[in-house]
Amino acid sequence: MSILLKVENLSRSFGGIHANSDISFDVKEGEILGVIGPNGAGKSTLFDLITGFTKSDRGQVTLREKNITNVRPDLICRMGVGRTFQKLKPFAEQTLLENVIVGALAKEKNLKVARDKALEIIDFVDLIEKRHHYAKELSTGQRKRLELARALATDPKLLLMDEVTGGVDQRTIPGLVELVLKLKKNGITVVTIEHNMKIIMDISDRILALNQGKRIAFDIPKNISQNSQVIDAYLGTIDAA
Amino acid sequence: MNNNISPRLLEAKNEPLWYFNKNSLIIIGVVILSLFLFPFTSPSKFAIHLMMMIFMHAVMAQSWNVLAGFSGQISLGHAIFFGIGAYASAYFYVKLHITPWIGILAGIGISGFVAMLIGIPILRLKGHYFAIATLLIGISFQVVFQRWPEVGSSSGLWIPINRDSPWTSMQFHKSKVAYYYISLIFFVGSFFLVWLLNRSKLGYRLRAIRDQSDAASSLGIHVSKYKIIAFVISAMIMAPMGSIYAQYVLIVDPNNAFNVDISILVLLISVMGGVGNIWGPIIGSAILIPISEFSRIYFGGTGRSIDLIVYGVLIIIICIFRPAGIVSLIPRSFREREKAK
Numbered sequence: 001m002s003i004l005l006k007v008e009n010l011s012r013s014f015g016g017i018h019a020n021s022d023i024s025f026d027v028k029e030g031e032i033l034g035v036i037g038p039n040g041a042g043k044s045t046l047f048d049l050i051t052g053f054t055k056s057d058r059g060q061v062t063l064r065e066k067n068i069t070n071v072r073p074d075l076i077c078r079m080g081v082g083r084t085f086q087k088l089k090p091f092a093e094q095t096l097l098e099n100v101i102v103g104a105l106a107k108e109k110n111l112k113v114a115r116d117k118a119l120e121i122i123d124f125v126d127l128i129e130k131r132h133h134y135a136k137e138l139s140t141g142q143r144k145r146l147e148l149a150r151a152l153a154t155d156p157k158l159l160l161m162d163e164v165t166g167g168v169d170q171r172t173i174p175g176l177v178e179l180v181l182k183l184k185k186n187g188i189t190v191v192t193i194e195h196n197m198k199i200i201m202d203i204s205d206r207i208l209a210l211n212q213g214k215r216i217a218f219d220i221p222k223n224i225s226q227n228s229q230v231i232d233a234y235l236g237t238i239d240a241a
Numbered sequence: 242m243n244n245n246i247s248p249r250l251l252e253a254k255n256e257p258l259w260y261f262n263k264n265s266l267i268i269i270g271v272v273i274l275s276l277f278l279f280p281f282t283s284p285s286k287f288a289i290h291l292m293m294m295i296f297m298h299a300v301m302a303q304s305w306n307v308l309a310g311f312s313g314q315i316s317l318g319h320a321i322f323f324g325i326g327a328y329a330s331a332y333f334y335v336k337l338h339i340t341p342w343i344g345i346l347a348g349i350g351i352s353g354f355v356a357m358l359i360g361i362p363i364l365r366l367k368g369h370y371f372a373i374a375t376l377l378i379g380i381s382f383q384v385v386f387q388r389w390p391e392v393g394s395s396s397g398l399w400i401p402i403n404r405d406s407p408w409t410s411m412q413f414h415k416s417k418v419a420y421y422y423i424s425l426i427f428f429v430g431s432f433f434l435v436w437l438l439n440r441s442k443l444g445y446r447l448r449a450i451r452d453q454s455d456a457a458s459s460l461g462i463h464v465s466k467y468k469i470i471a472f473v474i475s476a477m478i479m480a481p482m483g484s485i486y487a488q489y490v491l492i493v494d495p496n497n498a499f500n501v502d503i504s505i506l507v508l509l510i511s512v513m514g515g516v517g518n519i520w521g522p523i524i525g526s527a528i529l530i531p532i533s534e535f536s537r538i539y540f541g542g543t544g545r546s547i548d549l550i551v552y553g554v555l556i557i558i559i560c561i562f563r564p565a566g567i568v569s570l571i572p573r574s575f576r577e578r579e580k581a582k
């Protein structure tokens with residue numbers, strides 16, 4: 001598999017806090033890369049740096065060997081990088097369909113074509129019956145699907161998903177996980193931040209573990225689960241005494 | 242995404258892109274026709290004047306609504322574009338002896354250009370900061386025009402009365418009916434322009450920016466560029482009202498043309514009617530302007546600001562009980578009723 005995204009020594013500080021320090025990793029085409037780390041580890045900042053929402057102090061991001069460091073978010077989207085947000089950002093006063101049409105218009109010139117494409121994606125995320133509901137009327141799980149659909153409508157080659165199962169009830173989680181796996185089947189490369197360790201271990205091809213803004217591990221799930229630094233920082237240790 | 246089209250997807254794709262409620266279209270058609278026929282019912286001069294003021298303020302509020310309702314930017318300086326429109330047509334006629342009709346077009350163009358120049362730096366500001374910037378820029382325009390000899394400084398421009406060629410000079414001294422029709426055409430035109438904007442790709446993008454600018458940006462929308470576009474369109478809708486008003490009163494001076502009260506009034510009309518809804522400015526204007534005009538009649542002069550007290554009370558009531566404006570009292574749209582089935 002060829003390298004789709006390469007991140008080298010990416011760093012960003014806010015005042016005296018090093019949100020990301022010399023983070024390096026790569027994402028192969030077609031894989032699911034999991035990003036884990038305790039709260040404040042710098043996971044969402046990493047997404048903001050890759051997608052241009054936050055300017056980096058140092059380091060480089062390349063997409064298919066093209067330097068996209070500190071490029072504007074809208075241009076990064078047009079280059080094929082979609083994203084969802086940890087704190088959901090639906091267009092609350094618009095319907096689900098209108099939300100997804102906005103995404104489809106990133107690539108489609110014709111409104112009718114964009115509408116039809118949006119409907120296909122809404123069907124893909126299994127919300128077709130809710131298409132005329134306002135975003136503010138949808139449940140958290142449905143809003144997560146909305147954000148996913150909206151990002152998918154931009155035809156991303158790489159999709160960054162920030163806590164796709166965060167804040168939803170247990171019954172909703174399997175459907176969302178299934179959706180992520182469906183994305184992989186459709187050839188979309190996924191980088192997902194996730195707190196649920198069982199899910200991340202099950203779906204990821206590789207995992208990037210962060211702690212206090214630094215990379216502490218980058219490996220396949222099996223090795224990550226046995227990595228002492230990850231266990232210490234994130235999974236916790238069992239007191240032998 | 243899916244190779245097999247499910248029946249429910251097929252059904253969804255067969256839906257029209259936009260729903261047109263036949264009854265609404267008939268009502269709109271009848272209202273427009275009635276407005277065009279209104280002068281034939283021998284109305285009083287005051288009635289014609291009142292209707293004109295309602296049309297003009299509805300257009301001005303619609304202009305403000307394009308910026309605030311579609312892209313989420315609150316302007317407190319929209320009088321800038323009213324003033325530019327007023328001065329453009331007056332200057333063209335008084336100084337260059339060019340018909341005000343060309344002056345209206347020049348006013349539209351200059352307003353759009355000025356909006357772009359102002360918009361590039363200040364549309365990076367968000368919320369209150371943008372509002373404060375527009376307020377101050379609006380006041381600075383007034384100060385500049387007060388001290389600019391070419392446009393008559395504080396005295397402004399006095400448009401010479403011309404009784405020989407009313408249509409060329411856009412001066413109608415015998416009857417206000419011509420002014421009525423001019424403002425009505427702009428009123429209907431601006432309504433359809435905003436209606437089209439609402440249904441266009443630009444409309445989708447602007448609403449996305451209004452609701453969540455970060456999310457809009459993540460979907461390939463250049464937020465600053467589209468905010469500037471909204472500002473320019475908004476300014477271009479506002480300008481002709483200044484031109485028409487100038488030709489109506491035949492005096493343009495900085496204190497009236499760039500009066501901050503205009504900026505506040507168009508905001509109040511939109512908020513009362515409903516921001517972000519094309520009907521809001523029309524409803525707001527139809528309620529607030531008669532209050533202003535009648536208070537002027539009953540209390541004399543400028544109405545002794547009684548109208549402002551009434552506005553204030555109404556706005557407080559609206560904000561408490563109907564934050565989405567009076568338009569939210571209208572029965573829900575066809576789409577919502579369909580959804581509720």
